[in-house]
Amino acid sequence: MDLTGSVIRNIAFPLMEKVKGNHIRKNLRELRDSQSISRDELKKLQKDRLRQLLQHSVTHVPAYREFASLMPLIEQDPLLALARFPVLSKDAFREDTEKYFSETADRSQCILNRTGGSTGKPLTFYMDRHTVEYYEAARYRGLSWSxxxxxxxxxxxxxxxxxxxxxxxxxxxxxxxxxxxxxxxxxxxxxxxxxxxxxxxxxxxxxxxxxxxxxxxxxxxxxxxxxxxxxxxxxxxxxxxxxxxxxxxxxxxxxxxxxPVINEYGARDGGIIGYECSHGHLHVSMENAVYEVVDIKTLQPVEPGQKGLILVTDLHNYVMPRLRYQLGDVVAMASEPASCGLTLPVLESIEGRENDTFLALDGSFINGQFFTNVARTLSSIKQFQVVQQTPNEVVLRLVNHEGLKQEDIEAFKMGIINRMGEVMIHVECVNEIAPADSGKVRAAIRNFALQR
Ligand SMILES: [Zn+2]
Missing domain, CATH: 3.40.50.980 (Rossmann fold)
Structure with a gap:
């Protein structure tokens, strides 16, 4: 018998929740209950949460105050009202992060989070504990399907x-x-x-x-x-x-x-978006967020089955709401409902999350995510790309801007050398980093074949 597991499940975890005032297990029960209610009931639940969030946002969040005139529509049809808000790009959010802070947020209780950005553009934002507890619950719900x-x-x-x-x-x-x-x-x-x-x-x-x-x-x-x-x-x-x-x-x-291998679709700045059930469907957590799929160029909604950008509106984060936040992934919603008994919508495909594996001088392999983690600690790095040209030659591309600190560049180089060995690093400060054919800028690229 797995003793530690049951001790954690029945004693340590509940105790931790009690001491910290966490509600992960309660949220998990709630999510387990709603995963198979009718789609109409799910939609109603989502709409009610969205209505509250939008009302809060136009009242207390400086970035959204100019949309206060939408209040009657928000009351009447929050989903329709949501479509009137602009799509929030990561760049726009990064420029004006402070404006997204709710006036009602108790900043001492907010959780600071920073993404390294799989696209090489780090980002800082805040959440409250409540939101994190719903993310955790969504993860455990997804795991419960296995x-x-x-x-x-x-x-x-x-x-x-x-x-x-x-x-x-x-x-x-x-x-x-x-x-x-x-x-x-x-x-x-x-x-x-x-x-x-x-x-x-x-x-x-x-x-x-x-x-x-x-x-x-x-x-x-x-x-x-x-x-x-x-x-x-x-x-x-x-x-x-x-x-x-x-x-x-x-x-x-x-x-x-x-x-079996199952997929978890999550993002530091998007929460636990989807989880694969044992039938191979990637179900989205529609109780936690509104997910829209829009055309890459026109930003207008696309039909199920068609690919487009995913926009995330987290329904629990009241301290720093991000409405229609453009995560950067290209996805398609399935047009048919799933046959497994779960009524949660299904994502058919996700694109644009690939990282190359690098080769260190000592012959070990490095996950491309490593560089994202290095960048996460360096506050003046706005965007980067690391390219391994040959086993001992690396290009570190950085987007140039006024605040770019030489010490951060040096720290980035040290981070690379500490892990990869004494490779030659060419630093290029550039105006922009061109996206790959997929439309997404990749943070880590290897330009030669791995010898295995
Ligand atoms: Zn399923």
């Missing part, structure tokens, strides 16, 4: 929190172990020679599931298949997050770990 519960042991193939001090890291590890029952295998540092060690770590921890980025999971899986190693413990699922999972990667991971 029979995974709060407290179930998990191995993360993940980046280590490099911005934390040694002491903070120890504290973080304790918290991970005691409350979340998780351990981390560093994804920034995967080495084929250490595979047996990793496998031993996993087998002695006996996780119920594994969690990580598609590229890191696929790399790990390819090591296992190459060396013909199988885990001796059964897994319920491998969860991919943050990156697009390609069919060949899914195949590789499922083969290596002998269990």
């Amino acid at each position: 029979n995974i519960r709060i407290g179930d042991p998990c191995v993360m193939i993940w980046g280590s929190p490099i911005e934390l001090s040694q002491q903070a890291q120890r504290k973080q590890r304790m918290k991970e172990r005691l409350l979340k029952n998780r351990i981390v295998i560093p994804a920034f540092n995967l080495r084929k020679e250490q595979l047996l060690e990793y496998v031993k770590t996993i087998e002695s921890f006996r996780p119920v599931y594994i969690y990580g980025w598609a590229t890191a999971l696929a790399l790990f899986a390819s090591f296992m298949l190459e060396k013909n190693i199988k885990l001796s413990i059964p897994l319920k699922a491998v969860v991919n997050t943050a990156e697009t999972l390609y069919p060949h990667q899914r195949e590789l991971i499922e083969q290596a770990f002998s269990c």
Whole structure:
């Protein structure tokens, strides 16, 4: 029997909630109840929340005060009213972040968050605890579709929190172990020679599931298949997050770990947007947010089945509301309702979340996400792109602006060298970074084939 899991689930987690006044389990029950009510009931629930949020926004948020005349429409049909608000691009939000702060927010209680930006443009914003608790609940609901519960042991193939001090890291590890029952295998540092060690770590921890980025999971899986190693413990699922999972990667991971791979679609600045059920549908958390899909050029709504930009309006964040926030991903909503019993809408495709894997001088592989994490700690970096031209040559492209600090550039270079080894780094300060064919600027690009 998994003793730690049940101790966490029944004692440690409830105790933590009581002490901190958290409501993750209550929210989870609420979300589990609403996942199969009729679509009309779901829509009503969403509309009621949206009405309140919009009323709050035009009354208390400086950026939205000019839309106060929409009040009657907000009362009558909040979804229609929402469409009258402008699409909020990351650039516009970054320029004027302060204006999105609600006057009613207790700033001492707000949670600061910063994205590294998968597109290489870091961003800072605030949330309240309430919002984070709904994100967590949405994640646990998604996991529950694979029979995974709060407290179930998990191995993360993940980046280590490099911005934390040694002491903070120890504290973080304790918290991970005691409350979340998780351990981390560093994804920034995967080495084929250490595979047996990793496998031993996993087998002695006996996780119920594994969690990580598609590229890191696929790399790990390819090591296992190459060396013909199988885990001796059964897994319920491998969860991919943050990156697009390609069919060949899914195949590789499922083969290596002998269990299904499920997708979590989340973003630091967008919450837990969708989770894959055991029937392979990526269901969106429509109780937590309004998701719109609009045409890339005209920003007008597109029909289900057609691809467009996803706009997110988080329904719980009252301290810094972002209405119709353009996340940067291209998605399509399914036109048919799902047949699995869940009434939550389904996303058919997500594009534009790929990161290249880099090769370090010592032969280890580096997930492209690593550079995003380095940039996250450097406040004057507005936009960046790292390109590995050859195994020992890297271009660091930075968008030039008045506030760009030389010390941040140096720190970025050190971050790269510390991880990759003494590679040659060419810094280019440019006016803009051109997007790839997909329309999305990629933060990490490798320009040569990996020798495996
Ligand atoms: Zn489903």
